[in-house]
Amino acid sequence: MLEQIEAYLLYLQAERAASPHTLKNYTIDLQQFRTFLRTSGLPQSEPAVSGSTGLTTGLIEPGGTVHRTVELAEIDSLAIRAFVADLHRKGIARSSIARKLATLRSFFRYLCREGVLQANPAKLVPTPKLPKRLPAHLSVDEVDRLLVSPSEEDAPGARDLAILELFYASGIRLSELTGLDVRDLDIREGLVRVKGKGGKERIVPVGSKAIAALRRYLGRRSDLIQGSKRGAPEPMALFLNRLGGRLSQRGAARIVLKYLNRSGVGPKITPHGLRHSYATHLLQAGADLRAIQELLGHSRLSTTQRYTHLNLDHLMEVYDKAHPRA
Structure with missing residues (x-):
């Protein structure tokens, strides 16, 4: 071929x-x-x-x-x-x-x-039925435990907390987080410009606690550049590694997993699970499904609708606990 x-x-x-x-x-x-x-x-x-x-x-x-x-x-x-x-x-x-x-x-x-073929031979082949798996996510209490795990005593610690806070506050993908530049962050307005799949850009609001963590990290970010002993630093990248270069997706994933284990949450979720937690908690709090679709950068509403199953489970749990005839 x-x-x-x-x-x-x-x-x-x-x-x-x-x-x-x-x-x-x-x-x-x-x-x-x-x-x-x-x-x-x-x-x-x-x-x-x-x-x-x-x-x-x-x-x-x-x-x-x-x-x-x-x-x-x-x-x-x-x-x-x-x-x-x-x-x-x-x-x-x-x-x-x-x-x-x-x-x-x-x-x-x-x-x-392109006119090479007259018909698509794969069109008649059915897609295998996939098991309906609800995305794993953390409870609000587990998120709170996770976000108090990093120490801000040095620049890497401040960076790690900023990563976790931004991850949960914005629901962006791992690749989107590591691809951020300093100029993509609007501290004053509490917004971040994200470049998603297919090069599509979207503006995502960021909560006050994440903004505060980002401010503290930006105040110490220069330590990572000045402490670079080898390799070319990348001053435009928002999140830097210990060598002053752009933090890789693998590096960011290791950071998240480290604090998941340190907080006692353990291997319950992958780093992508923070994105699921963000969407689930928004939906449980009454956010509109279309709004969540825009925030997550989903091109199809059907991708976002899987979170409605999680919300239904939550509602059934509340009903069973609260209704006298449940």
């Missing part, structure tokens, strides 16, 4: 502003499908030549073996169903299979739009 994959990934990057993470996943999914076509025993044609619409499945090996090609027209819904069945046999999680199938649908839809 080399030529078609490269053109598709370039389209995603240039026209759809897909993130590096998305591009990486799509590349893996399409290469895996390409490998399956090569070994599945599908009807094969002569090796592809320049300008062919075939999906190249390999190269000429040192021993002279030629990996032949599969013509695009030969790939039908049965071939894709066979690929999905193969993933099931290998024990791949349903959520991962659903993502790979979505990648194929998008890829073949692109080829149809």
Whole structure:
């Protein structure tokens, strides 16, 4: 699929502003499908030549073996169903299979739009049913315990508290938090400008306690730059590591997990769980679902609606405790 994959990934990057993470996943999914076509025993044609619409499945090996090609027209819904069945046999999680199938649908839809294919063979393949998992979140008391864990005695401690406070106060993603620059923060108005998925920007309000923690961190942030012993400092980045560079997503995740364990909350949630906690607590307090959608940066309301299940559980708990005939 080399030529078609490269053109598709370039389209995603240039026209759809897909993130590096998305591009990486799509590349893996399409290469895996390409490998399956090569070994599945599908009807094969002569090796592809320049300008062919075939999906190249390999190269000429040192021993002279030629990996032949599969013509695009030969790939039908049965071939894709066979690929999905193969993933099931290998024990791949349903959520991962659903993502790979979505990648194929998008890829073949692109080829149809470019006039390479007449129909999308992945359109008729159903998505595996996924278990309805409610996002794990913390209670308000657990959040309070978490936010008193960091010590502000030094610059890293002040930074860690600012990260936790901002995470919970804004509900932004881990990648959005580490991508923030100092100029994205409006301390006076209590706002932060966030660049989300697909390069979409949104303005998110930040609470007074998070703003106070950010003020204290900004007052000591220069210590991280001045203390840099190697590597080039990044003065524009809001959150810095001990070397003065931009804090990575992995580094921020380690910080959150450290304080989850220190506070006694333990491995109940992942760092992303603070985002779930933010949304759940807003909904439980009566916030409008559309407003939460805008704050979280969800493109679809259906993504936000999963939190209504959590709210229903909360309401049922209140009802059972409070109603005399419950």
